[in-house]
Amino acid sequence: MFGFGQLIGELKKSPKKIVFTEGEDARILEASSRLLASNFLHPILVGNEEKIFDAAEECGFNIRGAEIIDPEKYEKMDEMVEVLCEIRKKKGITPERAREVLKQTNYFGTMLVKMGVADSLLGGATYTTADTVRPALQLIKTKPENNIVSSCFILVRPSATGENEVLAMADCAINIKPTEDELVEIAGEAAECARIFGVDPQLAFLSYSTHGSGSGEDVDKMRNAALKTKEKYPELPIEGEMQFDAAVSPRVARTKCPESKVAGHANTFIFPDINSGNIGYKIAQRMGNFEAYGPILLGLNAPVNDLSRGCNASEVYSMAIITAALA
Numbered sequence: 001m002f003g004f005g006q007l008i009g010e011l012k013k014s015p016k017k018i019v020f021t022e023g024e025d026a027r028i029l030e031a032s033s034r035l036l037a038s039n040f041l042h043p044i045l046v047g048n049e050e051k052i053f054d055a056a057e058e059c060g061f062n063i064r065g066a067e068i069i070d071p072e073k074y075e076k077m078d079e080m081v082e083v084l085c086e087i088r089k090k091k092g093i094t095p096e097r098a099r100e101v102l103k104q105t106n107y108f109g110t111m112l113v114k115m116g117v118a119d120s121l122l123g124g125a126t127y128t129t130a131d132t133v134r135p136a137l138q139l140i141k142t143k144p145e146n147n148i149v150s151s152c153f154i155l156v157r158p159s160a161t162g163e164n165e166v167l168a169m170a171d172c173a174i175n176i177k178p179t180e181d182e183l184v185e186i187a188g189e190a191a192e193c194a195r196i197f198g199v200d201p202q203l204a205f206l207s208y209s210t211h212g213s214g215s216g217e218d219v220d221k222m223r224n225a226a227l228k229t230k231e232k233y234p235e236l237p238i239e240g241e242m243q244f245d246a247a248v249s250p251r252v253a254r255t256k257c258p259e260s261k262v263a264g265h266a267n268t269f270i271f272p273d274i275n276s277g278n279i280g281y282k283i284a285q286r287m288g289n290f291e292a293y294g295p296i297l298l299g300l301n302a303p304v305n306d307l308s309r310g311c312n313a314s315e316v317y318s319m320a321i322i323t324a325a326l327a
Helices: 004-013 026-036 049-059 077-087 095-101 105-114 129-140 180-196 217-232 244-248 250-256 274-287 313-325
Strands: 016-020 041-046 067-069 120-123 150-158 164-170 203-206 238-242 268-270 291-298 304-306
Touching: 004 313, 016 026, 016 105, 016 313, 026 041, 026 049, 026 313, 041 105, 041 313, 049 067, 077 095, 077 105, 077 129, 105 120, 105 129, 120 129, 120 313, 129 291, 129 304, 150 180, 150 274, 164 180, 164 274, 180 203, 180 217, 180 268, 180 291, 203 217, 203 244, 217 238, 238 244, 244 250, 274 291, 291 304, 291 313, 304 313
Parallel strands: 016 041, 016 120, 041 067, 120 304, 164 268, 203 238, 203 268
Antiparallel strands: 150 164, 150 291
């Protein structure tokens, strides 16, 4: 089961570079100092070099060896402007406007990933989610087979056996009211994300109904989405629509859906909308004593992740490892 040692072990085999778009932030600097003491993930800090070193010295963090890139002094800015103009030519962006846009560290950092300078990006310590996701959608874009960006939370709790209990929940942060087809895409991405964290995905499409015990438009949506996902991913164990108790309790499952192999043992949960998803993962986090990692953004051509503005340095460090592991 999942542990950060597993992800670090994989990164040691193939070290990565990660861009931090808020290079002067104390939490970013503390996490970067921890990463620099290792050899599996190299931080790139975006911002003014003097200000970054001053901030690190003031906080007592050693960031010697960090790569610092200042948008105002970047030697390949002309090339970056040209690439940005090509990407956004349908929007009629001019070189002058492109230079202005690239002064923003969220856009500049995203372009470093787009141009292959870095493998992944982590932002949001001071930027909003929209300010992290928007440049990724415009510049990195979704994978050819994807139509949307979605998100997944990985929840981890130590168990009595000594192994961590790991769950995946999607989409709890990005898509407000996904359609049936969008739920299919969310489910496929969530299953792949779960595998990265050592979970053999057993998918439950959640509802207030189990196999027709309730009725309504929302029930139909989850039932149809589950059927479509089974057709697209026949190798995945999938059940739905179903209530949460039937998904996780073997006793309840024997009563409500005795023929199901997923019921009672689900570990990857697909929510009908962002309301239920966001509430659900936070209940697990606060009342179930799970550590919640995410939102992990899925469906992009390169890993970009968003931090909570209330995050601490430990969360930055953990999310950096998770982000790089997706590259």
